[in-house]
Amino acid sequence: MPGTEATKALTAAVVDSFHDTPDPRLRELLQGLVRHLHGYVRELRPTMKEWEYAVEYLTAVGQKCDPTRQEFILLSDVLGVSMLVETVNEQSGGTESTVLGPFHVVESPKRDSGDNIDLLGTGTPGVVSVRVMAVDGSPLAGANVDVWQCNEDGFYDVQQPEIQPLGNGRGLFRTDHEGRLWFRTVVPSHYPIPTDGPVGLLLDSTERHPYRPAHIHFIVEADGYRPLTTHIFVADSPYLDSDAVFAVKESLVVDFARVDDEEEARRRQVTAPFRLAEFDITVEPEKNVEPEKNKDAR
Template structure:
């Protein structure tokens, strides 16, 4: 068979005709169709195609047990946010991207415990509740927390200065669905730019910064798992997140408190900052 710009795609599509799983077949044929369309539109040279293959190869080589460059690539292209948006549920708290640093299991911690093991930075107390979309309290729900330090680095980025598990904690809500923990106010920070994703940002004259935030995964049986953020309201880059993850409903005030009685209750020094973030989980089968 003689292949041209169109018959090549026809042959590829035909090669998938016996794929037994319908969803797998749909994915393969859709990806092939759009990829061929992009190549026909762009008409890359051989050198450009080799550069494209080299770029993806470099992304793979840069990924390891503590860093996922492919997630970072998905993030800066807005695909991670698009997937979250498609899979969002209007009955619960809005979700957003996982990010590339959920590569280490968070240590289990008691409610009220500090996730900061360095003792530096601005003290902060975070409280919240986990409920169903109908308001029913969800006791025993897990709340997985991870964040950077006050200098913008995660524990896996600076193992020589941060103990493993710093800035991370796995909590369970009490019988009233409440959770609380101590930490430090995270900083805005640049995503890693020492790999191929950084080269992509430089080539497109884009900044690499993310606004300050705390990551959250909340889950309990019978409800959809939620992956989301608490964004610090007064952080730089709140309006230009490099990974397009900010949603208005997830922007949280972190006001300063000088209430000595409250500080004593939470075991922190004044002044400290205070944040409250309520989480609503959508049921596995959302009502019509």
């Protein structure tokens, strides 16, 4: 390759330019970025026209971002980077994590256990029952559980402001003394990620489909424990084997069982038939942080 020694010298000079960065982790990240990015260029040798297009493309991605849409997260998702970051930071003993997604952009309204997060009253009614536990099986009372999902047509509230009120499909819950909470909702649909921007152009150009299987998002936070970002996936949904953002994990696929019992429906404050999902979420202690429950026990 022409100029090989010169390109290596350039890379070394750029890496060295960050040598005096006070924060050692920032220094490590920046120097690693330079080495890998320069290695990519040396390997594939993009033309000036190709590099200009790449810069224009990333500019367009940024221009597509707004307070209710994060195109850069979407790009990270479809390239598998979001899932890779989740995987290298995976809990070793708790519930598996998965991607945040581009629609956690609105603060979820506070709700009580048993509330209905479906504000429209359409679609197949669902009931979701969750138990939050530590890895030793003890329940975590007072854990915050942030929930968000699309509607039965595959759209989030921020995508349909003229149809869905802000906060539809969202809720911020706290677990009870047994670590439990439940809520009423509508069974979500599989859906295409937004394709009207640069990420859609990427998928179209590479003949990749844009679909995600039906799922509900969760962020679980409890004092003294590592925050967990995860989903549950509807077991009979299409695209479980080809999620556009590579986020499906077998342990997160949950049966939304059909319930025809009228008495059970009344107890759950829904109409029969409805779909019922029950599952546990397990979180790990923060490293070098004593969980609050252990502090209280002393």
